[in-house]
Amino acid sequence: MIPSKSVISAAQLIGRIGSAAAPLIFDVRRQATFEAADRMVAGARHRPHHQAGEWGRALPVDVEIVVYCVHGHEVSQAACAQLRAAGRKARYLEGGFEAYIAAGGPTRLRDAEATCQAVPSQWVTRERPKVDRIACPWLIRRFVDPDAVIHYVAPDRLRDVARELGAIPFDVDGVDFSHEGELCSFDAFITRFGIEDAALGHMARIVRGADTARPGLEPECAGLLALALGISSLHADDHEALRAGMTIYDALYGWIRFARAETHNWPTVAPAEGATA
Numbered sequence: 001m002i003p004s005k006s007v008i009s010a011a012q013l014i015g016r017i018g019s020a021a022a023p024l025i026f027d028v029r030r031q032a033t034f035e036a037a038d039r040m041v042a043g044a045r046h047r048p049h050h051q052a053g054e055w056g057r058a059l060p061v062d063v064e065i066v067v068y069c070v071h072g073h074e075v076s077q078a079a080c081a082q083l084r085a086a087g088r089k090a091r092y093l094e095g096g097f098e099a100y101i102a103a104g105g106p107t108r109l110r111d112a113e114a115t116c117q118a119v120p121s122q123w124v125t126r127e128r129p130k131v132d133r134i135a136c137p138w139l140i141r142r143f144v145d146p147d148a149v150i151h152y153v154a155p156d157r158l159r160d161v162a163r164e165l166g167a168i169p170f171d172v173d174g175v176d177f178s179h180e181g182e183l184c185s186f187d188a189f190i191t192r193f194g195i196e197d198a199a200l201g202h203m204a205r206i207v208r209g210a211d212t213a214r215p216g217l218e219p220e221c222a223g224l225l226a227l228a229l230g231i232s233s234l235h236a237d238d239h240e241a242l243r244a245g246m247t248i249y250d251a252l253y254g255w256i257r258f259a260r261a262e263t264h265n266w267p268t269v270a271p272a273e274g275a276t277a
Contacts, residue, residue, distance in 0.1 A: 006080055008066055008091040010103040017042055017106050018142045018200070018253050020246070023064035028052065028079040029097070033070060034110070041068065041097065042106040042143040042195055045119070049075045053082035056090070065090040072096035108143060109194030120147035122167035127152040127238055131211040131228045132171050132185045134245035139189050141246070142253075143200070152238035184211045199257045206252065224252065 016022045027040050028049035040046070047055050049069065059065065065088055069075035076092040083090035093100060101107070123140060125133050129152060137150045153161045155172070162169045170177035171185040176192060178185050186207040190200060208214070209221030210228065227248050235241040 006077075006084060006091050007094050009094050010099040010105060013041075013066060013093060013100065014103055014105040018197070018257070019250055022142070022146070023066045023091075024059065024146065026052075026065065026067045026079070027097075028067045028076055029069050030075060037097075037110055039101075039107040039194075039196075040110050041100060042108045042197065043146060044068075045145070046110075047079075049079040052079035053086050056083040056086045056088050059088060061087055061089075063089065066093055067091075068093035068096050068100065070096050071098060106143065106195065106197035106200065108196070119145070120149050121145045122149050122151065122165050124151040124153060124158060124162045124165065124167040124169050125171045126155045126158060128232065129238055129241060129245075130232050131207060131225065134228065134231070134242055135186045135207045135211075135249060136170055136177070136189055137242055138246055138249040139186060139195075139200075142250075143195055143197075144189075144193055150239075150242060179212075182208075182212065184208050186211070199253060202256050203249075203253055220252070224248075 013023075013025075022043060025041050025044040027034060027044045027046045029037070029046070031048070034040075034046055049067070052067070056065070065083055067076045067079045067083070067090060069079075069092075072093055072095045076096060080090045080092040095102075121140070121144070123137065125136070133152070137148070140148045140150075149167075151161060151165065151167055158169055158172055161167065168177065169175045170189075172178060177188045180188060184207060187204055189195075190204055202218075206218045206220045206224055209217030210225040215221040215225070228245070231241050231244045231248070235244060
């Protein structure tokens, strides 16, 4: 039997969450069911399943789309059918949200969606980013809103720009998404959005150590700081620095999730007698 192109397994989707290869994910649970739930797939946005043909036409034709409901039955399959009829590359999540949870997929609080209702969401922070101000946009785009717009501005104009654009300020004193005690802004995002993902918790310790001059928190802290400072020194444009940094954080997250057990060593085989170096 030829496998259906309109279905994706929980394991397949989880393997792509938190990376540039992640599809656009839409929670299409019925409104009452969605409002009664407390969690959703990390990076997902809620849309009505019966209007998928309408909102789907606003999406790029060449982008991958995954929709999910509770069990992966008629609700998500109806949304998927409408999207595919509209010429979109859509699939539904096999087993739905329940299968995704059972497989240990990263989730976030449903209520957190209200924090960034604008699509795309708008965020503003201080210019010349190093660690936190690259790590936080990475987190936003990979786990909250893949289309998020990040603005880097002069510190003395940050609050004025935030009001002008209706943007959410971060990594500045006196706002919700900022340092608190020994924690950095990256930690604040994880807490405020209620993101549950063991790999992200490990990554937060690395970011925290690099951003707050505590390299002893994790062995990788000093290396992340070196890369962050190197990126900043190479790019005068903050958005070019962000694009370069996104790759670094994708790689760090991928290493934590999939490659921590892998080691490398140069072979130390003695040369044969009479051989030249």
